Amino acid sequence: MATQRGPAGTFEPVQLRTFLAVAQTHSFTQAAARLGVRQSTVSQHVKKLEDSVGRQLVHRDTHSVVLTPDGEAMIGFARSILASHEQAAAYFTGARPVGRLRIGMSDDLALTRLPQILRDFRSENPRVDLELTVDQSGTLHRRLENDRLDIFIGKRPRGSGEGELVKRERLVWVGNPSTRLDLTQPVPLAVYPSPSLSRAAMHEALDRVGVGYRSACVCRGVNGLIAAVAAGIGISCLASSLVPVQLVALGAQHKLPELGQIDLVLLTNPRTQDRPASRALAAAVLSSGPSSLSSSTR
Numbered sequence: 001m002a003t004q005r006g007p008a009g010t011f012e013p014v015q016l017r018t019f020l021a022v023a024q025t026h027s028f029t030q031a032a033a034r035l036g037v038r039q040s041t042v043s044q045h046v047k048k049l050e051d052s053v054g055r056q057l058v059h060r061d062t063h064s065v066v067l068t069p070d071g072e073a074m075i076g077f078a079r080s081i082l083a084s085h086e087q088a089a090a091y092f093t094g095a096r097p098v099g100r101l102r103i104g105m106s107d108d109l110a111l112t113r114l115p116q117i118l119r120d121f122r123s124e125n126p127r128v129d130l131e132l133t134v135d136q137s138g139t140l141h142r143r144l145e146n147d148r149l150d151i152f153i154g155k156r157p158r159g160s161g162e163g164e165l166v167k168r169e170r171l172v173w174v175g176n177p178s179t180r181l182d183l184t185q186p187v188p189l190a191v192y193p194s195p196s197l198s199r200a201a202m203h204e205a206l207d208r209v210g211v212g213y214r215s216a217c218v219c220r221g222v223n224g225l226i227a228a229v230a231a232g233i234g235i236s237c238l239a240s241s242l243v244p245v246q247l248v249a250l251g252a253q254h255k256l257p258e259l260g261q262i263d264l265v266l267l268t269n270p271r272t273q274d275r276p277a278s279r280a281l282a283a284a285v286l287s288s289g290p291s292s293l294s295s296s297t298r
Helices: 013-025 028-035 039-053 069-093 107-111 114-124 137-145 197-208 222-230 276-288
Strands: 058-060 065-067 099-106 128-135 151-157 164-175 187-191 213-218 236-239 261-268
Touching: 013 028, 013 039, 013 069, 013 164, 028 039, 039 069, 065 069, 069 276, 099 107, 099 137, 099 276, 107 114, 107 128, 107 222, 114 128, 114 276, 128 137, 137 151, 151 197, 151 276, 164 276, 187 197, 187 222, 187 236, 197 213, 197 236, 197 261, 213 222, 222 236, 261 276
Parallel strands: 099 128, 099 151, 187 213
Antiparallel strands: 058 065, 151 261, 164 236, 164 261
């Protein structure tokens, strides 16, 4: 199959996949282990890609691997090229997706463009039946591990190295416009049941600065959490791009500790990841880029 050409040369899919593995793991060694190749092969692929674009994509030293601004830009291009490559391969080989696709989606991502992507995918692949499970990320990850899902789209701790990174987000504290806090008293929190990445992030941040807290409201889904925070029952945290119009990000005046970052990722079941339906949906999500996981209600 003919490769796609950029302004400075040929973009080989194998080089793009290697580059994305390096971009996600920030390590040539981990990228090599993930891809099942030698570290020298990873270095060669990245070097050839840099030669092709005529730009440095990665800063390397003995301690870390950091993307240059051109490297950050290449992530989106690489995903789009690989998605087109997968779609062309499926079209010309006649491997039209059929069957049932089991999808797990973190419930707060229901507020993003993902439902539209799923609707478009179903329209383009009418012979694929979708089984959609919306739940907490921790629960969905266990379902994926137990072969009860084909694809999981949701949250993982930053740097976990699992799956395809769609977007890296800063976690922010959220309240309503009238939220006032007295940090000499336990902070009221609106939380998901354990295991919950956002709940753990809030607890760890408050423990770090010695501020007490209590679970003022345990919410089974994102709509309940939004309602609890909007009603002033407690504060919570969300990825910065997922803050809905009913809530506000709490600022420096509230004197709350930083929550850090979280990765929004796509993981595939290794038992089913090569099925045409799984490959087609993964390509559709990844080619949509970070905007696919931004709130549609802001």
